[in-house]
Amino acid sequence: MDIETYIESLCREAKEASIILRSVSAMQKNNALESIAQGIDTRGDEIIRENGIDCEQGRKAGLSKAFLDRLTLNESRIQDMVTSLKEIAAMEDPIGEIAGLRRPQGFLLEKVRVPIGVVAMIFESRPNVTVDSAALCLKSGNSVVLRGGSDALSSNRALVSIIREGLSRAGLPENSVQLVERSEHTGVSALVRQNRFVDLIIPRGGESLIKRVVDEATVPVIKHFKGVCHLFVDEDCDLLMAKEVVHNAKVQRPATCNALETLLVHEKVASLFLPRIRERLGDVELRGCARTREILTDIGEAHEEDFFTEYLDMRLSVKIVDSLDDAIEHIERYGSSHTDGILSNSIENIERFVSLVDSAVVMVNASTRLSDGGVFGLGAEIGISTDKLHARGPMGLKELTTYKWIVLGNGQVRP
Amino acid sequence: MDIETYIESLCREAKEASIILRSVSAMQKNNALESIAQGIDTRGDEIIRENGIDCEQGRKAGLSKAFLDRLTLNESRIQDMVTSLKEIAAMEDPIGEIAGLRRPQGFLLEKVRVPIGVVAMIFESRPNVTVDSAALCLKSGNSVVLRGGSDALSSNRALVSIIREGLSRAGLPENSVQLVERSEHTGVSALVRQNRFVDLIIPRGGESLIKRVVDEATVPVIKHFKGVCHLFVDEDCDLLMAKEVVHNAKVQRPATCNALETLLVHEKVASLFLPRIRERLGDVELRGCARTREILTDIGEAHEEDFFTEYLDMRLSVKIVDSLDDAIEHIERYGSSHTDGILSNSIENIERFVSLVDSAVVMVNASTRLSDGGVFGLGAEIGISTDKLHARGPMGLKELTTYKWIVLGNGQVRP
Numbered sequence: 080m081d082i083e084t085y086i087e088s089l090c091r092e093a094k095e096a097s098i099i100l101r102s103v104s105a106m107q108k109n110n111a112l113e114s115i116a117q118g119i120d121t122r123g124d125e126i127i128r129e130n131g132i133d134c135e136q137g138r139k140a141g142l143s144k145a146f147l148d149r150l151t152l153n154e155s156r157i158q159d160m161v162t163s164l165k166e167i168a169a170m171e172d173p174i175g176e177i178a179g180l181r182r183p184q185g186f187l188l189e190k191v192r193v194p195i196g197v198v199a200m201i202f203e204s205r206p207n208v209t210v211d212s213a214a215l216c217l218k219s220g221n222s223v224v225l226r227g228g229s230d231a232l233s234s235n236r237a238l239v240s241i242i243r244e245g246l247s248r249a250g251l252p253e254n255s256v257q258l259v260e261r262s263e264h265t266g267v268s269a270l271v272r273q274n275r276f277v278d279l280i281i282p283r284g285g286e287s288l289i290k291r292v293v294d295e296a297t298v299p300v301i302k303h304f305k306g307v308c309h310l311f312v313d314e315d316c317d318l319l320m321a322k323e324v325v326h327n328a329k330v331q332r333p334a335t336c337n338a339l340e341t342l343l344v345h346e347k348v349a350s351l352f353l354p355r356i357r358e359r360l361g362d363v364e365l366r367g368c369a370r371t372r373e374i375l376t377d378i379g380e381a382h383e384e385d386f387f388t389e390y391l392d393m394r395l396s397v398k399i400v401d402s403l404d405d406a407i408e409h410i411e412r413y414g415s416s417h418t419d420g421i422l423s424n425s426i427e428n429i430e431r432f433v434s435l436v437d438s439a440v441v442m443v444n445a446s447t448r449l450s451d452g453g454v455f456g457l458g459a460e461i462g463i464s465t466d467k468l469h470a471r472g473p474m475g476l477k478e479l480t481t482y483k484w485i486v487l488g489n490g491q492v493r494p
Numbered sequence: 495m496d497i498e499t500y501i502e503s504l505c506r507e508a509k510e511a512s513i514i515l516r517s518v519s520a521m522q523k524n525n526a527l528e529s530i531a532q533g534i535d536t537r538g539d540e541i542i543r544e545n546g547i548d549c550e551q552g553r554k555a556g557l558s559k560a561f562l563d564r565l566t567l568n569e570s571r572i573q574d575m576v577t578s579l580k581e582i583a584a585m586e587d588p589i590g591e592i593a594g595l596r597r598p599q600g601f602l603l604e605k606v607r608v609p610i611g612v613v614a615m616i617f618e619s620r621p622n623v624t625v626d627s628a629a630l631c632l633k634s635g636n637s638v639v640l641r642g643g644s645d646a647l648s649s650n651r652a653l654v655s656i657i658r659e660g661l662s663r664a665g666l667p668e669n670s671v672q673l674v675e676r677s678e679h680t681g682v683s684a685l686v687r688q689n690r691f692v693d694l695i696i697p698r699g700g701e702s703l704i705k706r707v708v709d710e711a712t713v714p715v716i717k718h719f720k721g722v723c724h725l726f727v728d729e730d731c732d733l734l735m736a737k738e739v740v741h742n743a744k745v746q747r748p749a750t751c752n753a754l755e756t757l758l759v760h761e762k763v764a765s766l767f768l769p770r771i772r773e774r775l776g777d778v779e780l781r782g783c784a785r786t787r788e789i790l791t792d793i794g795e796a797h798e799e800d801f802f803t804e805y806l807d808m809r810l811s812v813k814i815v816d817s818l819d820d821a822i823e824h825i826e827r828y829g830s831s832h833t834d835g836i837l838s839n840s841i842e843n844i845e846r847f848v849s850l851v852d853s854a855v856v857m858v859n860a861s862t863r864l865s866d867g868g869v870f871g872l873g874a875e876i877g878i879s880t881d882k883l884h885a886r887g888p889m890g891l892k893e894l895t896t897y898k899w900i901v902l903g904n905g906q907v908r909p
Contacts, residue, residue: 098826102849180871186860188870195882196852274708278882293689297708299715299883320905327907411513420901433900434517437611445601445903454908455603455899456595467610467693467896468714469884481882484870485848486835488860490735492742493869 082261086269089257090276093197093222096252100194100220105172107249108218112168115245116161119210122241123157129237130206137204137230149205150231160210163459167214170458173476174220186488192480194220196278199270201292203284204228209238212281213256215461217246219479222255224277226270229262236260271296281462301474304465305389306336306417308447311406311432313423314347320444321352321422326359327446328420334391336463337418337440337450341386341396343406349399350374363393370399386413403428407435416465418442418450418472439465439472497676501684504672505691508612508637511667515609515635520587522664523633527583530660531576534625537656538572544652545621552645564620565646575625578874582629585873588891589635601903607895609635611693614685616707618699619643624650628657628671630876634894637670639692641685644677651675686711696877716889719880720804721751721832723862726821726847728838729762735859736767736837741774742861743835749806751878752833752855752865756801756811758821764814765789778808785814801828818843822850831880833857833865833887854880854887 080088119126130152137147176192198221200212209227216223227235239258247253259266271280274297281301282292289302310328312321328339344352353374357365365371366381381396386409388396400406410419420442421432433441440450450472452460457475464470470478495503534541545567552562594604613636615627624642631638642650654673662668674681686695689712696716697707704717725743727736743754759767768789772780780786781796796811801824803811815821825834835857836847848856855865865887867875872890879885885893 098850098852101852102846182869182871184864184869186864193852293712299881301883317905324905324907331908431517435513437513437516437608438898440899440901443900443902444905445901446907448908449599449601449901449903449906450899451908454597454599456597466714468716471896472899481886483853484855484865484887485858486855486860486864487858488864490732490739490859491864492739492861493746493863493866 082263082266083269085261086259086266087273087276089224089259090197090199090270090273092254093224093257094276096254097194097196097222099252100222100255103220103251105174107251108172108220109168111217111246111249111251112164112214114248115214115242116164116168118241118245119157119164119238120161123154126157126234126237126241127152127154130234132233133204133231140230142230146204146230150234152206152234156207160207163207163211164214167218167459170218170476172218173480184491186486186491189485189487190482191485193483195479195481197222197224197276198279198281198479199224199226199273199277199298201226201267201270201280201282201284201288202228204231206231206234206238208283209235210242211459212461213239213242215459215476215479217255219476221479222257224257224259224270226259226267232260232262267291268295271298271300274298283462301462301464301466301468301470303336303463305415306338306463306465307340307387307389307413307415308337308417309341309343309410309414309419310339310442310447311343311400311403311410311421312345312348312352313403313421313425313428314345315424315428316345316348316422317424318348318352318355322356322359324422324444324446325356328448329360329363329395330393331446331448333393335448336389337447338391339395339447340388340390341398341413343398343400343409344371345403345406346370346399346401353397360395363395366394366396368398371397389415403431407432410436410438414438417463418447420445420447439463497678497681498684500676501674501681502688502691504639504674505612505614505685505688507669508639508672509691511669512609512611512637514667515637515670518635518666520589522666523587523635524583526632526661526664526666527579527629529663530629530657531579531583533656533660534572534579534653535576538569541572541649541652541656542567542569545649547648548646555645557645561619561645565649567621567649571622575622578622578626579629582633582874585633585891587633588895599906601901601906604900604902605897606900608898610894610896612637612639612691613694613696613894614639614641614688614692614713616641616682616685616695616697616699616703617643619646621646621649621653623698624653625657626874627876628654630874630891630894632661632670634891636894637672639672639674639685641674641682647675647677682707683710686713686715689713698877716877716879716881716883716885718751718878720830721753721878721880722755722802722804722828722830723752723832724756724758724825724829724834725754725857725862726758726815726818726825726836727760727763727767728818728836728840728843729760730839730843731763731837732839733763733767733770737771737774739837739859739861740771743863744775744778744810745808746861746863748808750863751804752862753806754810754862755803755805756813756828758813758815758824759786760818760821761785761814761816768812775810778810781809781811783813786812804830818846822847825851825853829853832878833862835860835862854878
């Protein structure tokens with residue numbers, strides 16, 4: 080079978096399953112999630128064995144240590160999957176919520192929350208994403224087509240086979256969760272053009288993958304482009320607080336998308352603040368603009384491309400700005416509309432910053448690391464959107480739904 | 495200037511203007527709308543003169559009578575524009591709505607409604623769309639790039655020049671409303687790939703235009719594909735009511751997207767209902783399935799392609815189905831997810847239909863013609879979405895907005 084036909088048939092089956100999912104109860108979906116959790120728990124050894132094949136091949140192929148670490152499953156990571164499944168089962172069902180009103184013509188107009196239909200996830204080689212994506216899509220009543228990294232294929236096969244058995248035991252269609260088992264590069268191109276059967280693509284990965292998906296897709300895409308997050312230290316600011324917030328934003332988990340990448344400092348506090356933050360940041364490599372390097376004379380230079388870069392590492396760009404508006408302009412130009420913040424005591428400046436900075440999340444006197452579905456109370460998160468349509472910022476279950484309008488009449492016509 | 499550079503510069507200017515629009519007040523936007531209304535009112539003669547050039551060229555080019563009718567402006571249509579502008583000015587501002595809650599960590603989390611940014615409208619030659627789109631985008635705080643049909647270019651130039659003067663008088667950036675004045679076909683291709691500057695494309699037009707936009711766009715698209723609307727007459731149904739609702743859905747304004755295109759009739763009531771509805775529909779040309787033609791022996795045949803077709807005309811496809819589920823399957827296969835309905839007295843059947851039919855609007859005992867922003871109470875409508883993401887069904891001002899998250903803290907960090 081050629082790859083296009085293969086992908087199309089997976090997607091068609093997912094669509095057929097999604098029709099059945101439209102009318103299943105929360106209880107059925109939760110039973111399936113519990114059943115999947117049980118399957119993963121009891122068959123942990125088998126999953127770890129299959130994962131071992133991936134890891135072995137990855138080592139032979141010379142994959143990086145960080146990559147292999149993300150790929151590797153062990154007993155504790157299997158238990159994390161089980162916990163995550165149970166947590167998702169325990170969450171409130173997002174489907175069926177109704178807002179209604181009686182219109183003057185006498186009919187009842189209802190706006191009802193419903194599943195989107197078929198979601199395709201394109202992601203790299205973290206097997207926990209396989210389980211979380213399947214669980215979140217199922218809980219929100221969607222079918223999902225999973226296209227994970229080819230380096231995790233054995234692991235994903237084992238996981239998806241357990242997931243499909245769990246669905247089957249709970250009386251739900253197995254094809255609600257489909258795995259692309261062929262790793263041809265052109266499979267991604269075929270997948271993102273299945274607009275007859277697929278309603279939404281969520282790509283998770285590096286910039287080049289996302290660019291390719293956006294370029295080729297005819298299916299709507301919600302993406303997380305990158306997280307070049309900023310904090311601006313304003314002239315009137317509690318510098319002790321700023322020191323701790325900047326430290327947390329950069330150091331607490333530098334490899335995440337909501338970690339700080341660029342620090343902007345108002346020129347009036349730069350000579351006071353920069354030496355202090357440098358000391359507090361310890362091992363972090365600073366790269367500064369020319370004026371920053373007049374104060375911190377022995378740090379490296381920040382070139383223009385640094386300000387566009389998501390380091391995901393113990394490295395920070397630093398720039399001195401003349402004003403609030405210069406900070407806002409810098410963020411507009413170099414930012415990624417993910418999470419950006421101001422550290423300030425001035426209500427006027429805070430308001431201006433909040434209204435003009437066009438990011439999914441705007442922080443005021445808080446660490447960028449708080450930009451997270453769990454911290455916001457959305458529960459499990461399928462991603463963080465840097466897009467503006469449908470979902471913005473942390474995406475939970477509700478963001479995997481849409482709505483439809485229902486008119487309940489008794490013969491109303493248009494006059 | 496080549497067409498790509500031209501389009502890019504229009505979009506960049508629109509983006510710059512959108513940054514200013516982020517922080518303007520409702521009053522400023524309403525002043526601009528009033529000022530535009532006044533401009534169009536006082537300069538109606540000039541608009542009609544410029545429109546005359548388009549109409550004259552259209553006649554020479556042999557455009558259809560219906561096309562010329564949609565293109566033509568007269569004093570009464572000018573007054574409709576003025577009224578529409580005043581109505582939009584009088585509507586509530588959708589921007590700034592806040593939902594907030596205090597999170598356990600002590601920060602205040604706010605979800606704030608904000609403009610999307612830059613919207614590009616691609617549409618055909620109805621000049622009132624130019625004015626309505628500009629007004630709705632402005633009211634919702636967005637810049638707009640208008641790419642109207644080349645047959646209406648003189649009319650659109652006159653209208654947009656008045657709109658930009660109104661913006662300017664109200665102290666708002668002229669570039670909030672941009673008109674693509676060059677009609678190269680490749681301009682559309684360039685426009686739909688401006689994802690650096692444009693946040694949303696709304697194409698309005700025929701199937702081939704929409705397909706092309708979806709195929710080429712890197713900017714997110716919300717589209718109205720087509721409206722192949724169905725009504726299903728169930729076995730237990732008030733046939734008198736059904737006769738009036740079907741008549742209204744087909745005849746009241748057949749050229750609109752929410753007009754009825756296919757009538758599905760349960761076999762148990764077919765021999766009773768079909769002759770009656772045929773009489774009631776008078777001049778409407780019926781095309782029937784084989785079984786329908788056993789009852790209505792002298793009507794034409796409905797081929798499979800008829801069931802996919804949006805006639806937009808005094809023509810109706812008719813099919814007899816064996817069951818509710820057959821009706822649902824037909825709609826799944828041939829429908830366009832726009833507006834579909836059931837006429838029934840059975841609560842069980844109504845519930846099954848409503849939960850399984852995956853359309854933007856589902857009608858129960860009501861005419862498909864009620865699927866409309868005005869009827870639903872959304873106010874002026876920028877289109878009807880047959881997509882599932884962001885907006886579904888009638889799109890009003892709220893659907894031209896997005897949200898952002900704001901965290902108001904006092905030094906919170908991630909533990």
